[in-house]
Amino acid sequence: MAPTLYTTLDQILKWNGWGYADSQFAINKQGSVTFTGNKYDISGKVMPHFRPWFESHLGIDLNYISPSQNLSDVVIDAPVENEEIVEYLKEKNISFSNEPRIRLMRAHGHTVHDMVNLREGKIPRLPDIVVWPKTEREIVKVSYLSVVHRLRAEKTQFPGNRSLTQAIEKKIL
Secondary structure: OOOOOOOHHHHHEOOOOOOEOOOOEEEOOOOOEEEOOOOOOOOOOEEOOHHHHHHHHHOOOOOOOOOOOOHHHOOOOOOOOOHHHHHHHHHOOOEEEOOHHHHHHOOOOOOHHHHHHHHOOOOOOOOOOEEEOOOHHHHHHHHHHHHHOOOOOEOOOOHHHOOOOHHHOOOEO
């Protein structure tokens, strides 16, 4: 529907966890822990002593599986669309998106609580549209738009486009 400013991070980060989508701890066929992906120094390493230490010292059973929801199985409500707003953003050449994944990735923090909720399919209230103003002037235009349309603007811009804490949960500006 809209010109979307995709970042590399939108393509390679997990939608429901920390880090890169291709990176995780896994158990190989020999029963040893390994780390998948290629973006970290630990990637591709086999750690034969990790599992026994983890199980004996922390009492955690690594055979227990708690699968995450697949993004394709997650029900994401459609955004409330406003063509006047969309046309304004297009006219002012301000990047935006109302795509489900983009909205979802900016609607939650990265606390353990947030991650467990996402893994269980408990989806937070999503923004209807995400905008990427590039300049102070564009920020003023978006602010003007929200005043004119009496929109509830939510603070969602922060380094990395994500929140580590509950800093973005339902805070209305």
